[in-house]
Amino acid sequence: MAKTDELVRARLRALRLERGLSQEDVAERAGMAASTLSRLESGARRLALDHLTPLAGALGVEVGELLAPATRDPRVKERSRIVEGIVMRPLSRHTPGGLIVAHMDFPAERTIPNPRSHEGHEWLYVLAGRLRLVLGDEDLILEAGEAAEFSTWTPHWMGAVDGPAQALAIFGPQGEKVHMRT
Missing domain, CATH: 1.10.260.40 (lambda repressor-like DNA-binding domains)
Known part of the structure; x- marks a missing residue:
């Protein structure tokens, strides 16, 4: 027992x-x-x-x-969403208060920065292409294989440079509201 x-x-x-x-x-x-x-x-x-x-x-x-915990299908079957032109594909299940992992496809034509801030923290990893990250007063270009981590209280914006780009992102519940549910 x-x-x-x-x-x-x-x-x-x-x-x-x-x-x-x-x-x-x-x-x-x-x-x-x-x-x-x-x-x-x-x-x-x-x-x-x-x-x-x-x-x-x-x-x-x-x-x-x-x-005895119920056996559940381990595959993540969350639907993709398009938020401000970015295709957001959830790679983890939504759990209240938990972290969210998402694959992001940035179109080549997303070029007008509109930085926003919100509660939380974000981690970003560029898989393919080049990604422009406007973070506060900084304007950075991230190449494939580069990562960035930042407080989302700092106004930020991301867009592809010279063609489409792909990235993985990890963010908390506050970021999920902004990135996944808008």
Whole structure:
């Protein structure tokens, strides 16, 4: 039973974090004190069967998913979007509060800079072509194989130089709102 107990505790914590929920959020939804949930997750309190139903409900899963995670297709099937002329292809699933990885296709004709700022942080890696990155007062040209990392509070804009360009980007939930949902 000890091994099953450890797996359920780990699954409980993983589901909570995957959903971007605090212990307080889940405990309130499950009708228990946050300290109780903390002790359940850490093993300081024995996990009983009567805990499973309210915790599963608080996490929006069936009790069976706490006991054995559902096997899911690992392929990312998010749809591509065109945002300001850039084709954005998600390479990771959307998880609340999580990082997003995207493949970006920049058309050759996107040449008028319109720098914007927003909350967050971004990492960029140029796969093909040349990419112009306007970052605050700097105007940079990134070649294939080059990376850039920056705070998105700094006004920024990206566009292809001398033909189309492709890049990988990693950004947090704030960047997802700007880049993927506009």
